[in-house]
Amino acid sequence: MRTILDPHLVDPSAFEPGLVVDVRDERRALLFDLGELERLAPRILLRVTHAFVSHTHMDHFAGFDHLLALALGRMPRLVLWGGPGFVDQVEHKLRAYTWNVVHRYEVPMVIEVHALGVDGARRHARFDSRRRFERADEPRGPSGEAGDGDLLIDDPLFSVRARFVDHEMSVLAFAIDEKPQLRVASDRLAAMGLATGAWLHTLKDAVRAAAPADTMLEIRWRDRAGEHRLQRRLGELRPLVLDEVPGRRIGYVTDLRFTEANIEQLAQHLRGVDLLYIESVFLDAEREHALRKNHLTAAQAGEIARRLGAKRVVPFHFSPRYRGREEALRAEVLAAMGVQQ
Ligand SMILES: [Zn+2]
Ligand SMILES: [Zn+2]
Incomplete structure (x- = not known):
């Protein structure tokens, strides 16, 4: 049977972070991280209804401007989810530009922004192009999109949940579930x-x-x-x-340290995941360097995948130092998972 969701890396060579998840036959898509989005065709980006930002390091958030420039005058609504401080950060991005003519655009745009705090508290705001994207705080999230606990989106076809992992800052790790x-x-x-x-x-x-x-x-x-x-x-x-027919679970996990606390958090969130996208930034020979950079090595990513019982793994977010040596990273992930090659 066909799957409901069709995920693929924003950067097929797997160096830049980001995942685009197409909802089949629906002309809509979800984005995980707003990195180098120039790599995606505008027709794909214009389908995006929801974008989820794991954390606001530049390589995960600098693409916001590209998406916004493309969406202005074309996209009526965009929903954004991020971690602590995210509403303020989107506001700062929007305030960096002058919006003296935007209210005349033929298609007005509303950007709905939701931030999940480490304590579970949520903040919501909307930014409307008809009001020059001034911030309007909302006491509650929109219906169906403000569930409890770790649930961010509950769509008839899928749901999205998030948990925090540590990267010397709090980062969201996502579980995307297809409904049966x-x-x-x-x-x-x-x-x-x-x-x-x-x-x-x-x-x-x-x-x-x-x-x-x-x-x-x-x-x-x-x-x-x-x-x-x-x-x-x-x-x-x-x-x-x-x-x-049960749906698949897809995991998107990036930018984290190899710690027992992080693995425990992921085990609760993504046990038995069908398809796991996980960062594999360095080869294990550079484990000390990975530790200093708060990233995983490929062997550590494979070890996590094995402990979660992941059925399939796609490593990504390779350090640029491995250009031309991507297969070594992939092989190390599979070896640590115990997969015969
Ligand atoms: Zn990163
Ligand atoms: Zn980072």
Whole structure:
């Protein structure tokens, strides 16, 4: 079955950080980190509805300006998530420019900014191009996007959660979960003497919205014999009519030290992850240097992947000193995971 999300590195050569996650067939995408976004086609960037910034070191946030320049006058809404102080930092970025004509742009733009504090407290603000991007603090997050605990986004097709890891500063590590896919079991449907119709959408919507099992649904269809109507309970129809295929979990983990506390945090967040994007900045021969820079070596990234039980790993954020030697980094990750090559 096709996956709901299609992730790929912003930099296919894996030196610059950043992940773009396309939502298939929906013409929308999520971005993780705002680094060298010039590498992405404008049509991809214009699909971005939500961007998540792990931390505001330049290589993860300098691309904000590129995205904004492209989005002005074209993109009506952009939602940004970041860590402590993020609302202030976006405000500072926006205040660095003069917005005397932006209110005349044909497509107005609202930037909604959310910051997650280390203590779990959240801050929200919106910046509207019709008001020259002046900051307007919001007491609450928008509905469906201000869950509790580590939940940032709860979309009908996916969710995004975040936990902090330490990089001599707090950095967000992300878990992106596809929701289970609902497939109509046409053979069983026919065996029950039912025909397809718009009622299947109603059923799927009710399942996705976690409606109670005793919710009554009307099954309606029309054929040569005329119009058919039946009433059935959701709890009865669901197992008969739908097969539920579990979604994948994707992890995006970058900029962290190799510490037990970080590994423990990731183990709670990403155990059994299907596809793990994890920084692998240096070869393990340069472990001391990696420690000073608060980054992982490839062997340490592989060790983390092994301890999480990751099914597939994509290493990235290679130091530029390894240009031409990327395969050595990848091989070291796989060796530490215990994968035969
Ligand atoms: Zn970095
Ligand atoms: Zn960093």
